[in-house]
Amino acid sequence: MSQVKIYHSDTALTPLAGTTTATRQTYMSGNATLKAAREIRNRILNKAAEILNVNQDKLDIINEKILVNYDPSQYVPLVKVIKACNADGVKLFCEAQFNAPSTIVPNLSNIRGMTFPDFTFGAQAVEVAVDTETGQVEILKLTTCYDVGKAINPFSVEGQMEGGSIYGMGYALTEEVIMEKGITMTPSFAEYIIPTAVDVPDVKVILVESGGGLGPYGAKGIGEPACSIIAPAILNAIYDAIGVRIKSLPATPEKMIRTLKKDYFKK
Numbered sequence: 001m002s003q004v005k006i007y008h009s010d011t012a013l014t015p016l017a018g019t020t021t022a023t024r025q026t027y028m029s030g031n032a033t034l035k036a037a038r039e040i041r042n043r044i045l046n047k048a049a050e051i052l053n054v055n056q057d058k059l060d061i062i063n064e065k066i067l068v069n070y071d072p073s074q075y076v077p078l079v080k081v082i083k084a085c086n087a088d089g090v091k092l093f094c095e096a097q098f099n100a101p102s103t104i105v106p107n108l109s110n111i112r113g114m115t116f117p118d119f120t121f122g123a124q125a126v127e128v129a130v131d132t133e134t135g136q137v138e139i140l141k142l143t144t145c146y147d148v149g150k151a152i153n154p155f156s157v158e159g160q161m162e163g164g165s166i167y168g169m170g171y172a173l174t175e176e177v178i179m180e181k182g183i184t185m186t187p188s189f190a191e192y193i194i195p196t197a198v199d200v201p202d203v204k205v206i207l208v209e210s211g212g213g214l215g216p217y218g219a220k221g222i223g224e225p226a227c228s229i230i231a232p233a234i235l236n237a238i239y240d241a242i243g244v245r246i247k248s249l250p251a252t253p254e255k256m257i258r259t260l261k262k263d264y265f266k267k
Helices: 025-052 078-087 154-173 230-242 253-260 262-266
Strands: 059-062 065-068 071-077 122-130 137-147 202-208
Touching: 025 059, 025 065, 025 071, 025 078, 065 078, 071 078, 122 230, 137 154, 137 230, 154 202, 154 230
Parallel strands: 137 202
Antiparallel strands: 059 065, 065 071, 122 137
16 A cells, blocks of 8 residues: 555546535445556556466466466566556556446335435434533433445544534534524524534444445445434433433523423413
8 A cells, every 4th residue: 555646636637526425425436446446457467467378367466466376486576567568558547437326216105216226324322411400411422333334444434423423413402593584693603503522422433344335345435324313312312311302403401491391481
């Protein structure tokens, strides 16, 4: 990997890859990248097969050497093969396109059908403490677990799962757009409250790698899924703690008090 260099190009100059949305970049761009890399690898092995006089399917690339897998003593340096490719006009450049499998429009009478070619499944759990005098909710512990298929970059995946959980925590407890007569009363982060570092609880991340995704090496997307189910987990934990259901978000201290002490506010 130390020999691999990644160049971040201007998107105005690179092929169209669509938007970075809907948990699609590893799936779409990643598959296109893998497709292009495999084509380059195939061209290199084909040239090495000519040099070593063996079938291409008997070769492997290991530690900058192309060797015969049943006899590692037979090998040729990768640099030599690349020079041979250049001399013979073999292009070591490739553009590839990946098209996602098409899906069928679901039956609108019962909303059944394969709406997407791939799905990401997971679960999240929280432990909360609720102050029944102030209505304040504190998240003590948070566990997030997802089947990511294959973690291409484990640290990045863990960061996405942690960040998505905290993002969803704000949605559940503090983030609220207040409008009065068409005027936004929460125009800045002074009024629109998002979680900060001091609000973040202990987060336990559990990665499940089933290899069942349609992304590179069986990967699945983990963009939006990381934040999609933390809010109901928090509301269920509040109900388990004090026995009341909050039916609108966010679950602010004011809503908590009003729900706990309805009789008081009726007077």
